[in-house]
Amino acid sequence: MNLFTDIRGQVIAALDAMVAAGELPAGLDFSNVTVEPPRDAAHGDMATNAAMVLAKPAGLKPREIADKLAARLTDQRIEKAEVAGPGFLNLRLAPSVWQQVIAAALKAGADFGRSQAGKGEKVNVEFVSANPTGPMHVGHVRGAVFGDALSSLLDFAGYDVTREYYINDGGAQVDVLARSAYERYREANGLEPQIAEGLYPGDYLIPVGEALKAKYGTSLIDKPEADWLLEIREFATEAMLQMIREDLALLGVTMNVYSSEKALYGTGKIESAIARLEAAGLIYTGTLEPPKGKLPEDWEAREQVLFRSTAFGDDQDRPIQKSDGSWTYFAPDIAYHWDKIERGFDQLINVFGxxxxxYVKRMNAAVQALSDGRVPLDIKLIQLVKLFKNGEPFKMSKRAGTFVTLRDVVDEAGADVTRFIMLTRKNDATLDFDFAKVLEQSKDNPVWYVQYANARANSVMKRAAEMGVDTSDAALAGADLSRLGHEAELELARKVAEWPRLVEHAARAHEPHRVAFFLYDIASNLHSLWNRGNDDLSLRFVQDGDKDTTAAKIALVRAVGVVISSGLAILGVNPAEEMR
Structure with a gap:
């Protein structure tokens, strides 16, 4: 039940009636007519821009349209329709409307707010995609949480979502991994490892070296690199992928698909994608302009095979093949996205550091060209996470060698806290993560504040059950909700009603942080109503000796609990039943 959609439908029906009555010309486009919460809650419960967006095409003054529309909207649900400013229309709804939302939330349960806005569109969300060269670090944590929460949000909003990890196993960094693992293999055989500059120094490769010894014994010692590089690269890459899968599992993240960059080479897939661009006249041989600013000493103009990405808004055309005939790193990425398009996805979302x-403009250009503009690509950039402990920078991990690992973060804060905090800023804003602050019990800690609201809701439910109130969702949905008449109670019910709309808007914007913000707001409303009960006994959720009123108030609390539980599920956070 999306009340805003319902009221918008009522507005559209009134506009149709105005057209039929000759008050508006026929053929008007109502697609830009919205019904939203007003900027100032004092102005009403909802506001519509109908008169403003229709005035020019209708050849009428906004207030003239607004006055006639207001007269048609006042009914049992809309108590008052007031024209404001140049022609905005503010709507005040009857208390019974908000009371009905509570009943609807209880009847729907965990599905309250779930919608079909996505219409089953197939969406590919590629995220994490860390090089398989070591454990995941804190930057990967934020991308993993964002991508997973976005996937859950899209699923809740009616999209068909695939979570995908692109394994960058085709580049030189995997050869570096193999050489690093070989040194740990030598170490496992009692030799001094030669961790030269450029190799991976982390202790996480020690078990890989031991596993290599168990498989090969001493047979690879002193063999030339050409004899062992490919085999150890495959062995070490799979070991790193297993470590990454385990790291993701610590956060509750499971991928649907793992795609390999290496699998694109030698299969004709890169050539096929490039041929498609070439057929469209977008591939040519040319020379790039020199880089802006001071020229590198080794700069020389040379002919390369280029993709005409400037035709799609890029700053310059991009090389896809080097002068020696080998592919640039961009070519397999083009092929990978062509593969996703061929798999039938309607939308592509990439979550990058x-x-x-x-990389954004060139990849968008490639996808536009490959799909003839049919498949949109949204690249979400994840800004850095700065780690602190009691205000001091958090020290680096010895195990990783140079960075703080995902395991470090989860071991310190726990998966639920980590996931929630990672979504308390928009993805393109830097996030400060202080291990002391994220674990403190205060209003300033959003995850604790939301969990405390859920725990309070559960405690109230238990108290009501002890006095004999049937606290099942079915029974509470049938309670006499007209007893919820206080403005503070209706305000909380209005917040519950916003949840379905929030889900749809956050999903369309690809912004799961909106869910975290909303949960904090609704938790704040619940805490506020709880605290008001300390001074006004009539606002207490449990009314001694009055089961009917208690049932109505508990229905409101339970509806808030339904929303909080659903929101936390989208974020991948387990709701707290009680606080300890």
Whole structure:
């Protein structure tokens, strides 16, 4: 039940009636007519821009349209329709409308707010995609949480979602991994490892070296690199992928698909994607302009095979093949996205680290060209996470060698806290993560504040059950909700009613942080109503000796609990039944 959609339907019906009555010309486009919460709650419960967006095409003044529309909207659900400013229309709804939302939330349960807005569109969300060269670090944590929560949000909003990990196993960094693992293999055989500059120094490769010894014994010692590089690369890559899967499992993240970059080579897939671009006249041989600013000493102009990405808004055309005939790193990425398009996805979403900002335009250009503009690509850049403990920078991990690992973060804060906090800022804003603050019990800690609201709701339910109130959702949905008449109670019911709308808007914007913000707001409303009960006994949720009134108030609390539980599920956080 999306009340805002319902009221918008009522507005559209009134506009149709105005057209039929000759008050509006026929053929008007109502698609830009919205019904939203007003900027100032004092102005009403909802506001519509109908008169403002229709005035020009109708050849009428906004207030003229608004006055006639207001007269048609006042009914049992809309108590008052007031024209404001140049032609905005503010709507005040009857208390019974908000009371009905509570009943609807209880009847729907965990499905309250779930919608079909996505219409089953197939969406591919590629996220994490860390190089398989070591354990996941804190930057990967934020991308993993964001991608997983976004996937859950899209699923809740009616999209068909695939979570995908793109394994970057085709580049030189995997050869570096193999050489690093070989040194740990030598170490496992009692030799001094030669961890030269450029190799991976982390202790996490020690078990890989021991596993290599168990498989090969001493047979690879002193063999030339050409004899062992490919075999150890495959062995070490699979070991790293297993470590990554285990790291993701600590956060509750499970991928649907793992795609390999290496699998694109030698299969004709890269050539097929490039041929498609070439057939469209987008591939040519040319020379790139020199880089802006001071020229590198080794700069020389040379002909390369280029993709005409400037035709789709990129700053410059991009090389896809080097002068020696080998592919650039961009070519397999083009092929990978062509593969996703061929798999029938209607939308593509890539979750990248902040250092991939220069990659956005060229990848968007490639997807537009490959799909003839049919498949949109949204690249979400994840900004850095700064770790602190009691205000001091958190020290690096010895195990990783150079960075704080995902395991470090989860061991310190727990998976639920980590996931929630990672979504308390928009993805393109830097996030400060202080291990002391995220575990403190205060209003300033959003995850604790939301969990405390859920625990309070559960405690109230238990008290009501002890006095003999049937606290099942079915019974509470049938309670006399007209007893919820206080403005503070209706305000909380209005917040519950916003949840379905929030889900749809957050899903369309690809912004799961909106869910975290909303949960904090609704928790704040619940805590506020609880605290008001300390001074006004009539606002207490449990009314001694009055089961009917208690049932109505508990229905409101339970509806809030339904929303909080659903929101936390989208974020991948387990709701707290009680606080300890």
């Amino acid at each position: 902040a250092d991939h900002g220069g």
